[in-house]
Amino acid sequence: MKKWLLNILQCIQDIYQILKEIKALYNQFTIVTAHLQTIIRLIENYNHLAEEREKTVDTDQHQREIKLLDIGQVMKILNISESTYYRWVENGELQPRKKGKRHYYYLFDLQDQIAKCKLKGRL
Structure with missing residues (x-):
């Protein structure tokens, strides 16, 4: 084969390898993204529960201040x-x-x- 054709073939093989590595990185990125979304959801749920608990505690304290019912x-x-x-x-x-x-x-x-x-x- 001619030298210029071999150079083109080598470039195509290099590009192919780079694309394979990019695909592997993309797959890892997708997994990391899914984990981050799960963490965000858990934090949001925790915050929501904490807010609800604060409301309940405030309500309970407020109700305790109310007079006794006969x-x-x-x-x-x-x-x-x-x-x-x-x-x-x-x-x-x-x-x-x-x-x-x-x-x-x-x-x-x-x-x-x-x-x-x-x-x-x-x-």
Whole structure:
């Protein structure tokens, strides 16, 4: 073969090798990109959970500052009768804070029962 033709062949082979290396780097880049996207998603989820927790803590602290509710207010909030109230206390569905023989609640104490009442259509 002529020398110039051999030089062209060598150049084409070199270009081919370079392209193979570029492809290998691209594949590695794709893997790294996928991992970075996963890390970003995890950080965003962590931040979201942290924000939700802060809101919950703020809400709980705020609700603790609210006055205590008596039996009448609880029955009104839950839309239940007095007999239902005492049955729930006896069954442990409501757990009052007691002062002497009187029952009191913070609003956050009633959250589970409020949710159940909403499901049953009472609220």
